[in-house]
Amino acid sequence: MTLMLEPFDNTETVIRAAPIGICITDAEGHFEMVNPAYCDFYGYREEELLGQHFTLVVPEADHASMNDLHQRFVAGDSDLEDTQECEVLGKDGQPRNILAKAARIQDGRGEVKKVTFVVDISERKAMEQRLEYLAHHDELTGLLNRRAGLGLLEEEIQRSRRYATPLCVASCDLDHFKRVNDRHGHAVGDQVLSESARMMKETMRQHDHVIRLGGEEFLILLPGVTQEQASQAVERLRQRLAMTPVAAARIHLTLSAGIAQLADGEEADALLERADRALYGAKHKGRNQVQETAEAHPASESAS
Structure with missing residues (x-):
C-alpha cells in the first residue's frame, strides 16, 4: 500500500x-x-x-x-x-x-x-577508517605495525615461492636509541623515530615494505632482490641516516642491520631468526653497519 x-x-x-x-x-x-x-x-x-x-x-x-x-x-x-x-x-x-x-x-x-x-x-x-588504519599501522611513524608486517611477510614468502623470485629481509635497529630518550626526553625520541621512519620509506624502493616492530626495531621486506642487492640497498639507508641529523635537536643517529634471503622451504620464523643473528653480529662488531647472514644460500649462489 x-x-x-x-x-x-x-x-x-x-x-x-x-x-x-x-x-x-x-x-x-x-x-x-x-x-x-x-x-x-x-x-x-x-x-x-x-x-x-x-x-x-x-x-x-x-x-x-x-x-x-x-x-x-x-x-x-x-x-x-x-x-x-x-x-x-x-x-x-x-x-x-x-x-x-x-x-x-x-x-x-x-x-x-x-x-x-x-x-x-x-x-x-x-572513526571507523581511523580504527582500521590503526589496526594495521603504527600511529607514531605511519609504518605498518608488527602484526600487519608479519602478515605481509607471509604473503611475500608465498609470492616468492609461486614465482620463484628472491626475497630478502633486513632486521634493523637504531643504535643507542635509549640515550636519545635519556638525554633529550621521549618527545624528542618520538621525533627521531618519526623522521627516521620517513627517511627509511624515502630511501627504499616503492615496493619495499618498512615495518615498525616496536621501539627502535624495524623490519624491511625487499622482494625480488638477492642478499647482496638487499645489503647494498640497506647500506645506502645506513649512510643516509648517519649523515642526516634528525629532530629539532639535530641528533646524529646510526643504524645496524642484518640481512637474510629466503631459502628453499624456509618459514618466516627461521628467516627472521637468521636476520636477527646477522643484526646481533653487526652490533657485536661495533654497530653502524650492515651484516649479511653467513649461511650458504642457494638462491644467492645461483645469482652470483
Whole structure:
C-alpha cells in the first residue's frame, strides 16, 4: 500500500522541523521539498536545490547507478527502500557519508513521490577508517605495525615461492636509541623515530615494505632482490641516516642491520631468526653497519 501525503498539511511542518535531513523528490528525481536540516548538511540554500536533480549531491561517478536505483524504486512494488550507506558531496565539494532510508508516497493528486531520510555518519565513518588504519599501522611513524608486517611477510614468502623470485629481509635497529630518550626526553625520541621512519620509506624502493616492530626495531621486506642487492640497498639507508641529523635537536643517529634471503622451504620464523643473528653480529662488531647472514644460500649462489 502506497503511503499518502496531503499537500500543505501538518506533514510539511513536521518535515521542516525534523532534526534529520529530509527531502522529497518527484518520480524523475527532482527536488520538490528539502527541510532546513537537509540544506544545512549539504551547505545549500533551499532555493538552490528545489527543481534540481538529486544527483547534484552525488559524486559524478555514481550518477548513473543512483539514478537507476531511484527509477527502479519508484516503479517497484516496495514502499520502503533498504537503508543504504552512501558517499555524497556537499556544496563545497567535500565528501560526506550518510545513511539514507527512503519511502514511496503519493500526494493528494495521486502523483508518486520519494521521501528520503538522511542521517550524517561522517564522523562515525571517519572513526571507523581511523580504527582500521590503526589496526594495521603504527600511529607514531605511519609504518605498518608488527602484526600487519608479519602478515605481509607471509604473503611475500608465498609470492616468492609461486614465482620463484628472491626475497630478502633486513632486521634493523637504531643504535643507542635509549640515550636519545635519556638525554633529550621521549618527545624528542618520538621525533627521531618519526623522521627516521620517513627517511627509511624515502630511501627504499616503492615496493619495499618498512615495518615498525616496536621501539627502535624495524623490519624491511625487499622482494625480488638477492642478499647482496638487499645489503647494498640497506647500506645506502645506513649512510643516509648517519649523515642526516634528525629532530629539532639535530641528533646524529646510526643504524645496524642484518640481512637474510629466503631459502628453499624456509618459514618466516627461521628467516627472521637468521636476520636477527646477522643484526646481533653487526652490533657485536661495533654497530653502524650492515651484516649479511653467513649461511650458504642457494638462491644467492645461483645469482652470483
